[in-house]
Amino acid sequence: MAMAPSVETLRHKLSLFMQERVYTAEEAVRNFIAQSQDRWVIPDLVEKLKAEARSAGLWNLWCPHPEYGAGLNNAQYAPLAEIMGRSLIGPEIFNCNAPDTGNMETLIAFGSEDHKETWLKPLLEGKIRSAFCMTEPDVASSDATNIRCSITRHDNGYVLNGRKWWSTGAMDPRCRILIVMGKTNPEAERHRQQSMVLVPVDTPGVSIVRPLHVFGSDDAPHGHAEITFEDVRIDADMLLLGEGRGFEIAQARLGPGRIHHCMRLIGCAQRSLEMMCKRAHVRVAFGKPLSEQGSLREDISRSACDIEQGRLLTLAAARKMDETGNKAARDLIGMAKITVPAMAQRVLDRAIQIHGAKGLSQDTFLADAWSYARTIRIADGPDQVHMDALARQLIKAHAD
Numbered sequence: 048m049a050m051a052p053s054v055e056t057l058r059h060k061l062s063l064f065m066q067e068r069v070y071t072a073e074e075a076v077r078n079f080i081a082q083s084q085d086r087w088v089i090p091d092l093v094e095k096l097k098a099e100a101r102s103a104g105l106w107n108l109w110c111p112h113p114e115y116g117a118g119l120n121n122a123q124y125a126p127l128a129e130i131m132g133r134s135l136i137g138p139e140i141f142n143c144n145a146p147d148t149g150n151m152e153t154l155i156a157f158g159s160e161d162h163k164e165t166w167l168k169p170l171l172e173g174k175i176r177s178a179f180c181m182t183e184p185d186v187a188s189s190d191a192t193n194i195r196c197s198i199t200r201h202d203n204g205y206v207l208n209g210r211k212w213w214s215t216g217a218m219d220p221r222c223r224i225l226i227v228m229g230k231t232n233p234e235a236e237r238h239r240q241q242s243m244v245l246v247p248v249d250t251p252g253v254s255i256v257r258p259l260h261v262f263g264s265d266d267a268p269h270g271h272a273e274i275t276f277e278d279v280r281i282d283a284d285m286l287l288l289g290e291g292r293g294f295e296i297a298q299a300r301l302g303p304g305r306i307h308h309c310m311r312l313i314g315c316a317q318r319s320l321e322m323m324c325k326r327a328h329v330r331v332a333f334g335k336p337l338s339e340q341g342s343l344r345e346d347i348s349r350s351a352c353d354i355e356q357g358r359l360l361t362l363a364a365a366r367k368m369d370e371t372g373n374k375a376a377r378d379l380i381g382m383a384k385i386t387v388p389a390m391a392q393r394v395l396d397r398a399i400q401i402h403g404a405k406g407l408s409q410d411t412f413l414a415d416a417w418s419y420a421r422t423i424r425i426a427d428g429p430d431q432v433h434m435d436a437l438a439r440q441l442i443k444a445h446a447d
């Protein structure tokens with residue numbers, strides 16, 4: 048399908064910006080983080096590129112609300128997210144990174160005017176960052192009804208007690224606000240026990256315990272934190288939407304966020320395919336370029352097929368979300384979520400193999416991108432949970 052001219056213009060501008068400013072910055076950003084004494088410092092270069100992207104009009108493209116962002120729908124955003132996803136530092140430079148996009152979406156939909164002024168505005172400006180705290184070490188968190196963190200009514204507000212982990216972005220020195228899911232009423236109906244509240248990071252009783260490592264990497268400078276909440280007092284107006292409505296927010300929040308990861312991962316996979324072709328063409332082994340080996344040609348063509356299938360499925364999900372809403376598009380969102388991260392992991396794995404030892408090193412983006420693809424198969428809900436939900440939907444629709 049042809050793109051709207053404005054999206055085509057954005058696509059062109061974005062590709063150029065990636066080419067001229069982002070890919071060329073990857074090594075400097077990587078070296079800065081590798082060499083910095085303090086792991087949790089943001090390179091000046093990232094802030095500089097953010098300012099450039101913003102003045103170029105390449106800012107908050109994810110945001111479908113014209114009042115707050117670019118006003119693009121999911122299908123229009125998909126090719127742009129794919130381009131940003133080609134670099135692991137890309138999404139942040141355009142203020143389109145997780146989990147801030149999902150958190151901003153939550154604040155737009157459910158925040159009060161005061162929340163918007165205090166938290167949404169600086170998030171939209173890229174001045175602060177945020178984290179989403181649902182997962183807990185002590186319970187199987189793929190089933191969010193297990194969450195134990197308590198949010199108890201007290202005087203004019205609430206008191207929180209609990210332990211969270213894998214709160215992405217909470218190690219970032221710019222992180223100021225947490226969206227925390229906990230239980231306000233453990234006696235209520237199963238999906239009405241949970242609520243979401245806003246907790247400023249500097250509230251007494253909030254302690255960042257440690258960064259978690261992914262395959263040995265602390266993912267600095269954003270990180271994934273383990274956090275404890277001990278008698279943390281917040282005002283009643285920090286509650287989002289209402290008591291017992293945490294699941295409603297979670298459902299609204301995770302629709303677009305899931306598909307954004309798919310869009311970005313298609314970008315990772317596409318870039319790795321292009322790298323495979325270049326590497327195979329110039330690398331000579333046993334008297335001929337690798338590109339003349341049948342098995343490599345097979346890897347390259349299979350990867351192209353895999354990527355295009357994932358891209359079309361993600362676009363179909365995006366279109367259905369635009370046309371019928373997130374809820375009705377659950378089947379296609381689920382299919383994309385089940386297949387695209389695994390596809391990207393597979394394609395990246397082939398690209399690593401074709402690059403030999405270099406593919407595993409810090410000299411290409413392949414190893415980090417592979418790790419990203421692998422983690423998404425758990426981080427946004429394990430594959431099996433999406434398969435279970437999709438199968439339930441299909442069986443209900445077709446069994447009778």
Ligand SMILES: Cc1cc2nc3c(=O)[nH]c(=O)nc-3n(C[C@H](O)[C@H](O)[C@H](O)COP(=O)(O)OP(=O)(O)OC[C@H]3O[C@@H](n4cnc5c(N)ncnc54)[C@H](O)[C@@H]3O)c2cc1C
Binds near residue numbers: 181183213261431435
């Ligand atoms: C890099 C990264 C970033 C993350 N970022 C965040 C964040 O910002 N905020 C946040 O709150 N959480 C975050 N998470 C946590 C993530 O959401 C949870 O890890 C995920 O929901 C699974 O929960 P769990 O780890 O408790 O696994 P468990 O619930 O213990 O599940 C373990 C395994 O059991 C299997 N399983 C579970 N249910 C089923 C089923 N129905 N059928 C078959 N098998 C099943 C699956 O294989 C699953 O992997 C992140 C995780 C990672 C790795």
